[in-house]
Amino acid sequence: MIKLGPGAVIGILGGGQLGRMLAMAAAQLGYHTHIYCPDERNPAEQVTDRLSRHSYTDETALVNFAQKVDVVTYEFENIPVASVEILRKHVPVFPSAEVLRVSQDRLQEKEFLNGIGIDTAPYKAVATETEAKAALNVIGFPAVLKTRRFGYDGKGQAIVRLAEELPDAWAQLKSNEVIIEGFIPFDMEISVLAARGQDGEIRCFDPAENIHKNHILDLSIVPARIAPALRNTAVDIAKRIVAELDYVGILAVEFFVSSSAPVFRVNEIAPRVHNSGHWSIEACPTSQFEQHIRAICGLPLGDTSLYGRAEMKNLIGEDINDMDIYLKDPDANFHHYGKMEARPGRKMGHVTRLLPTVEPQ
Amino acid sequence: MIKLGPGAVIGILGGGQLGRMLAMAAAQLGYHTHIYCPDERNPAEQVTDRLSRHSYTDETALVNFAQKVDVVTYEFENIPVASVEILRKHVPVFPSAEVLRVSQDRLQEKEFLNGIGIDTAPYKAVATETEAKAALNVIGFPAVLKTRRFGYDGKGQAIVRLAEELPDAWAQLKSNEVIIEGFIPFDMEISVLAARGQDGEIRCFDPAENIHKNHILDLSIVPARIAPALRNTAVDIAKRIVAELDYVGILAVEFFVSSSAPVFRVNEIAPRVHNSGHWSIEACPTSQFEQHIRAICGLPLGDTSLYGRAEMKNLIGEDINDMDIYLKDPDANFHHYGKMEARPGRKMGHVTRLLPTVEPQ
Numbered sequence: 001m002i003k004l005g006p007g008a009v010i011g012i013l014g015g016g017q018l019g020r021m022l023a024m025a026a027a028q029l030g031y032h033t034h035i036y037c038p039d040e041r042n043p044a045e046q047v048t049d050r051l052s053r054h055s056y057t058d059e060t061a062l063v064n065f066a067q068k069v070d071v072v073t074y075e076f077e078n079i080p081v082a083s084v085e086i087l088r089k090h091v092p093v094f095p096s097a098e099v100l101r102v103s104q105d106r107l108q109e110k111e112f113l114n115g116i117g118i119d120t121a122p123y124k125a126v127a128t129e130t131e132a133k134a135a136l137n138v139i140g141f142p143a144v145l146k147t148r149r150f151g152y153d154g155k156g157q158a159i160v161r162l163a164e165e166l167p168d169a170w171a172q173l174k175s176n177e178v179i180i181e182g183f184i185p186f187d188m189e190i191s192v193l194a195a196r197g198q199d200g201e202i203r204c205f206d207p208a209e210n211i212h213k214n215h216i217l218d219l220s221i222v223p224a225r226i227a228p229a230l231r232n233t234a235v236d237i238a239k240r241i242v243a244e245l246d247y248v249g250i251l252a253v254e255f256f257v258s259s260s261a262p263v264f265r266v267n268e269i270a271p272r273v274h275n276s277g278h279w280s281i282e283a284c285p286t287s288q289f290e291q292h293i294r295a296i297c298g299l300p301l302g303d304t305s306l307y308g309r310a311e312m313k314n315l316i317g318e319d320i321n322d323m324d325i326y327l328k329d330p331d332a333n334f335h336h337y338g339k340m341e342a343r344p345g346r347k348m349g350h351v352t353r354l355l356p357t358v359e360p361q
Numbered sequence: 362m363i364k365l366g367p368g369a370v371i372g373i374l375g376g377g378q379l380g381r382m383l384a385m386a387a388a389q390l391g392y393h394t395h396i397y398c399p400d401e402r403n404p405a406e407q408v409t410d411r412l413s414r415h416s417y418t419d420e421t422a423l424v425n426f427a428q429k430v431d432v433v434t435y436e437f438e439n440i441p442v443a444s445v446e447i448l449r450k451h452v453p454v455f456p457s458a459e460v461l462r463v464s465q466d467r468l469q470e471k472e473f474l475n476g477i478g479i480d481t482a483p484y485k486a487v488a489t490e491t492e493a494k495a496a497l498n499v500i501g502f503p504a505v506l507k508t509r510r511f512g513y514d515g516k517g518q519a520i521v522r523l524a525e526e527l528p529d530a531w532a533q534l535k536s537n538e539v540i541i542e543g544f545i546p547f548d549m550e551i552s553v554l555a556a557r558g559q560d561g562e563i564r565c566f567d568p569a570e571n572i573h574k575n576h577i578l579d580l581s582i583v584p585a586r587i588a589p590a591l592r593n594t595a596v597d598i599a600k601r602i603v604a605e606l607d608y609v610g611i612l613a614v615e616f617f618v619s620s621s622a623p624v625f626r627v628n629e630i631a632p633r634v635h636n637s638g639h640w641s642i643e644a645c646p647t648s649q650f651e652q653h654i655r656a657i658c659g660l661p662l663g664d665t666s667l668y669g670r671a672e673m674k675n676l677i678g679e680d681i682n683d684m685d686i687y688l689k690d691p692d693a694n695f696h697h698y699g700k701m702e703a704r705p706g707r708k709m710g711h712v713t714r715l716l717p718t719v720e721p722q
Contacts, residue, residue, distance in 0.1 A: 006684070006697045024385055027408045030697025030710065047388045049407045285691055285715075294688070303691030307668070307715075323367070327655070330646055330664035336367045336391025349391070354646075354668075 001198045002092050003298035004070050006030025010293065011069030011091070013056065013083070015042030017337040017347060018075035018273050021281070023048045025289035031297070036065050043338045044075075056083045066090035073249060073296050077103050077271050078150050094198075094248040094296040095271040102245070103271045106148045106179050113269075116244050118237055119262040122182040129170045132180060136166065139182045145169050148177040157215075159183070184265055186256035190224045192238035193277040195291045195301055196247045203301045204235045205288065208276050208312075210254070216345065220276045220312040222283060226257060234264055241269060250292040252276065275314065279352045282333045283310035309355040320348035331355070362559045363453055364659035365431050367391025371654065372430030372452070374417065374444070376403030378698040378708060379436035379634050382642070384409045386650035392658070395430050397423075404699045405436075417444045427451035434610060434657050438464050438632050439511050455559075455609040455657040456632040463606070464632045467509045467540050474630075477605050479598055480623040483543040490531045493541060497527065500543045506530050509538040518576075520544070545626055547617035551585045552637040553599035556652045556662055557608045564662045565596045566649065569637050569673075571615070577706060581637045581673040583644060587618060595625055602630060611653040613637065636675065640713045643694045644671035670716040681709035692716070 004010075010026050012019045015037030023033040024047050034050035035042070045051045050068070054061035056079055063086065066072065072093045074084075077100060084097040102108045107125045114120060124135040125148070136143055141163070147156035158169035170178075189212070193205040209224035210217055223231065238253040245251070252274030254267040277288040286294070286302025294301055315322070320342050326334040336349040365371075371387050373380045376398030384394040384405055395411035396403070406412045411429070415422035417440055424447065427433065433454045435445075438461060445458040463469045468486045475481060485496040486509070497504055502524070508517035519530035531539075550573070554566040570585035571578055584592065599614045606612070613635030615628040638649040647655070647663025655662055676683070681703050687695040697710040 006681075006699065007701050020388070024388065024408070027381070027385065027699065028696055030699050032407055032699070046393055046410045047385070047408050049409075285694065300685060300689050302688065305691070320367075324661060327663065328661050330666070333646065335389055338367065338388065338391050338393070340368050 001298055002071065004031070007032070008070040008297065009034050009050070009068065010296070011036060011065060011072040011087075012044065012048075012075060013037070013072065013079050014075035015039055015044035015051075016075055017043050017339075018275075019044035020047055020337060021278075021287075021289045022073070022075060022273060022292060025287060026293045028290065029293055029297075029299075031293065034065065034069050036062075041340070046338050056080055059086055062086045063090060071296050073292070074100075075272055095251070096246070096248070099245050099247055099251075099271050103269050104149055106146055106268070107177075109269060110179070112244075113241070113266050116240060118241070119265045121184045121256075121265055121267070123179045125177075125179045127176045127178070129166065132170060132178065133163070133166060135180045136160065136163065139180055142183040144181045144183060145173055146179055146181060147173050147175040148179055184256050184258070186258050186265075188224065188226065188257040189254065189267070190226065190234060190257055191220075191252055191254045191274065191276040192234050193250055193252055193274060193280070193288050194235075194238040194242045194247075195250050195288075195295050195304075196242040197295045197301050198248050198298050200243075201301050202239050202242055203291070203304050204238055205277060205280055205284065205304045206306050207231050207234045207255075208279070210276050213316075214345070216316060216347075217275050217314055218316075219314070220279060222279055222306060222310050230257070230263065237264060237266070241266075247271070249295045250274070250277070250288050275347070275350075276312075278335070278350050279310040279312040280304070281335075282352050282354055283307055307354065311353045311355060313351045313353075314347060315349040315351065317344045317346055317348065318342050323349075326351045329353075362659055363432065365392070368393070369431040369658065370395050370411070370429065371657070372397060372426060372433040372448075373405065373409075373436060374398070374433065374440050375436035376400055376405035377436060378404050378700075379636075380405035381408055381698060382639075382648075382650045383434070383436060383634060383653060386648060387654045389651065390654060390658075390660075392654065395426065397426050402701070407699050417441055420447055423447045424451060432657050434653065435461075436633055453657075456612070457607070457609070460606050460608055460612075460632050464630050465510055467507055467629070468538075470630060471540070473605075474602070474627050477601060479602070480626045482545045482617075482626055482628070484540050486538075486540045488537045488539070490527065493531060493539065494524070494527060496541045497521065497524065500541055503544040505542045505544060506534055507540055507542060508534050508536040509540055545617050545619070547619050547626075549585065549587065549618040550615065550628070551587065551595060551618055552581075552613055552615045552635065553595050554611055554613050554635060554638040554641070554649050555596075555599040555603045555608075556611050556649075556656050556665075557603040558656045558662050559609050559659050561604075562662050563600050563603055564652070564665050565599055566638060566641055566645065566665045567667050568592050568595045568616075569640070571637050574677075575706070577677060577708075578636050578675055579677075580675070581640060583640055583667060583671050591618070591624065598625060598627070602627075608632070610656045611635070611638070611649050636708070636711075637673075639696070639711050640671040640673040641665070642696075643713050643715055644668055668715065672714045672716060674712045674714075675708060676710040676712065678705045678707055678709065679703050684710075687712045690714075
């Protein structure tokens with residue numbers, strides 16, 4: 001167990017909006033941050049005093065970075081595991097390389113979850129179109145083909161409704177590491193942000209209900225509109241996952257919720273702060289970002305209770321141009337990520353509304 | 362009127378905790394910040410991407426800075442007016458040089474306030490010990506000698522209880538620009554943070570009750586424990602001040618509150634965000650820092666209503682070592698300013714507690 005006090009330097013791999021919000025939470029607690037990110041003009045570098053602009057595979061640069069920081073974390077899970085293996089020879093890295101390996105690979109992820117008795121969609125790993133065809137005969141239609149690695153926001157996925165659609169879908173993925181997942185009918189998607197400290201303490205945020213548009217998160221609502229007993233079950237599953245992984249930091253668990261058993265299936269886990277938890281900045285005493293910093297620095301975890309109902313809306317692409325509407329809305333907390341080009345599909349900011357009362361169930 | 366959108370660069374004179382919190386508020390709205398500060402290792406440089414480390418009187422550096430930013434503001438009022446005069450030839454500066462001039466000089470400040478019918482302590486400007494002696498005969502004892510300029514946190518002040526104490530007090534101030542103020546018995550100190558936009562819109566935060574220890578703010582409590590009608594009166598006075606000054610940004614007005622008339626006397630005004638408004642980060646939809654950024658960038662002002670009762674405690678010097686106690690307190694929001702040396706009297710951080718209900722009057 002390491003305990004780092006204010007003045008210590010937190011290294012963050014990745015310079016996107018999650019790195020940016022982590023850096024700001026770290027600053028509030030008195031830490032310095034050092035962003036490691038290959039991208040020019042990344043959002044996080046605007047709020048940090050130290051920056052390394054190098055490739056994630058540049059071993060010399062990684063070692064250099066490791067020697068300048070007291071702990072390393074990351075804002076996205078597509079960091080090469082090999083990079084984390086290099087870093088951890090010099091400095092503690094949270095979450096661990098083992099966790100990263102599991103969560104980078106949809107096959108390992110599902111095997112891990114099923115192995116500890118947590119339901120997922122039925123799946124099968126395949127390497128060729130022929131194997132895929134055979135697997136579809138077992139899993140049935142519709143099904144979803146997903147590359148095992150490096151997918152996000154619907155990228156690296158293709159739905160197959162009929163056998164005839166397989167060749168196109170297969171060609172589109174351009175991969176020989178694919179899993180085929182059964183298509184699960186569900187009533188709701190929710191996520192639980194779970195934090196685990198170095199001492200094993202676990203604290204979860206209230207489950208959020210997530211609504212997607214074009215495969216990108218559009219809206220998160222807390223608390224999720226499910227019965228309190230179900231909320232507890234979802235939180236318990238998230239707790240088991242972080243405990244089993246010996247996890248340190250914030251982990252996001254995405255669930256499909258059905259009215260018939262199994263009520264909860266885990267869609268995926270993300271070893272990082274998560275878009276569906278941004279409401280915690282205003283709606284809780286401790287935000288997901290502060291909680292992550294507390295966990296990796298060995299500080300006590302903070303209170304995660306909800307002040308009230310809240311709603312977080314992503315501002316995608318040109319949505320950001322409605323800024324003035326949100327600034328005039330007394331219930332809206334507006335966040336701009338400092339990205340200049342409002343490209344379609346790009347996460348430009350978000351707005352959190354604190355809503356005064358909890359709706360009756 | 363200028364309107365700056367995200368991506369614009371806000372220049373901030375001063376790199377202390379106020380500059381730091383301004384920079385973080387600016388970042389949330391998508392602005393870049395450029396800190397201008399002569400000090401090595403200043404708190405604000407940790408959360409900004411651009412920094413000029415030069416003297417406030419370095420004309421070349423000031424012009425250079427002005428050309429790199431879209432608007433300039435400042436985090437403390439002891440910036441030379443001449444520096445602002447140089448800057449404003451190249452870039453808008455808010456608050457204005459005129460406002461800065463008034464608020465830097467206790468004499469001009471009191472003349473301005475009395476001139477618009479707002480009460481202050483009785484006072485007299487003096488240049489010599491002989492003049493001071495004569496003034497004390499009129500004002501009476503006890504009285505406070507204050508240098509006209511560059512005082513803060515009780516510095517540049519001396520209390521004179523008896524005529525015999527004058528020589529020592531006078532020698533201590535080392536100034537020939539002094540005002541003598543009558544000592545006002547008061548029940549409470551409060552402050553009102555008023556914001557005025559470039560379009561003349563004015564919004565005030567709830568009056569805060571301020572409790573000092575060793576001449577340094579110790580505790581701010583909102584709402585101040587005074588009758589609602591009195592709260593309105595204090596807010597109205599603050600509104601008149603910012604309107605009369607044609608002010609842009611946040612201005613802090615400190616009042617002495619007495620049970621006998623005049624109930625309110627203005628102690629001083631500060632043309633900047635203020636220590637007694639830090640609770641607004643968590644207790645209001647818009648913080649004083651965000652409000653200041655909105656005003657100087659020509660954005661609509663934000664909502665300043667209180668979510669509930671709140672209390673802000675300054676962490677001075679070694680108080681900061683109690684960090685873990687505050688981190689474990691579910692009601693406490695802990696802020697560390699990133700200063701390494703916990704010198705006595707130094708503001709190291711603060712803690713805001715949101716308290717659930719408003720106490721009955």
